[in-house]
Amino acid sequence: MTDPDRSARQQAGAADAVLTLPGTILTTPGPGRANGGPGGCTLGLDIGGTFVKSALVAADGTVRHESRCPTRSADGPDAVLRAVLDHAAEALAVARDAGEDVRAVGIASCGLVDEDTGTVVFSASIQWRDLPLRRLASERLGLPVALGHDVRSGGLAEARLGAGRGHRAVLFVPVGTGVGGALLLDGKPFPGSHWRSAEVGHVVTRPDGDACPCGQRGCLDTIAGGVAVARRYNQRCGALPPVSGAEEVARRAAAGDPAAVQVWEEAADAMAQTLLAAVTLFDPAVLVLGGGLSQAGEQLRAPLRRGLEQRAAFQALPDLVFAQLGERAGRIGAGLLAWDLLHAHEGVRA
Numbered sequence: 001m002t003d004p005d006r007s008a009r010q011q012a013g014a015a016d017a018v019l020t021l022p023g024t025i026l027t028t029p030g031p032g033r034a035n036g037g038p039g040g041c042t043l044g045l046d047i048g049g050t051f052v053k054s055a056l057v058a059a060d061g062t063v064r065h066e067s068r069c070p071t072r073s074a075d076g077p078d079a080v081l082r083a084v085l086d087h088a089a090e091a092l093a094v095a096r097d098a099g100e101d102v103r104a105v106g107i108a109s110c111g112l113v114d115e116d117t118g119t120v121v122f123s124a125s126i127q128w129r130d131l132p133l134r135r136l137a138s139e140r141l142g143l144p145v146a147l148g149h150d151v152r153s154g155g156l157a158e159a160r161l162g163a164g165r166g167h168r169a170v171l172f173v174p175v176g177t178g179v180g181g182a183l184l185l186d187g188k189p190f191p192g193s194h195w196r197s198a199e200v201g202h203v204v205t206r207p208d209g210d211a212c213p214c215g216q217r218g219c220l221d222t223i224a225g226g227v228a229v230a231r232r233y234n235q236r237c238g239a240l241p242p243v244s245g246a247e248e249v250a251r252r253a254a255a256g257d258p259a260a261v262q263v264w265e266e267a268a269d270a271m272a273q274t275l276l277a278a279v280t281l282f283d284p285a286v287l288v289l290g291g292g293l294s295q296a297g298e299q300l301r302a303p304l305r306r307g308l309e310q311r312a313a314f315q316a317l318p319d320l321v322f323a324q325l326g327e328r329a330g331r332i333g334a335g336l337l338a339w340d341l342l343h344a345h346e347g348v349r350a
């Protein structure tokens, strides 16, 4: 059994180094207001199906004291909530022991998140439904709390501090087990009216395709998500033993396995079709590819670019770039959401 608190303490102690991110377009504070200084920092939390990850984020984007603990999703929704709040309390205690002035908390959650009410409306992976997480966290931690969505928070961090910095319209597309999407305008997430914007993974790309858990048929996820790529490869060639992930399909495609090449190219082509629709609607300057499958590098980007170029008519194609913050983007973005909350309060007071 793993003790999440002990794990958090060990991780926090081990991750004591200060990590400086490349550049920032945040409007406030320079290096003089970094951690421990008069500007203080925020605590950013990223709740995923497997881990809760946290980081202290200074206003200039400096990050330190990163830690993580298991989400405990197998133990049910109440256990997940306990794990999240215990981890946050522990991270705050560790930060304060180290002399940090933590001013607010940002939480990025998977699932459908209503950022107005501070509620996780639904999350399949951690079985939360209508959970007033912002209020519960604020009561437990005694600090202002901002609640956001994990993909939009990751996109926010990439747009301000990573691969999308300096651009007005950024489309962030993490490709992992599924295909996510977030639209960032002027350095802010655009969540839509019902918190469902930029769900590129659920754009129907092949109307006669496979059933998607969302209820539609032929969503991009069913062709280009990591789970789908592995499944389609196993179906195509009856692989024994079956491959367990899309990374293996990518390796086999690179080695010339014809079935792997076919499944991989179909995935990239479906992505190109869907992303051209997104480009047509939003005209982003950059398309930031993130998530585990972006590790495939040019093996993903080259066929995607080719598919976009073959289809484009009047559209100005965005630069295809790779995310720079990796799996840290969600918690850094959550920390930025907390800074935005503080700045909004300061603006109201001013």
Ligand SMILES: [Zn+2]
Pocket (backbone or CB within 6 Å): 201, 202, 203, 212, 213, 214, 215, 216, 219, 221
């Ligand atoms: Zn779907």
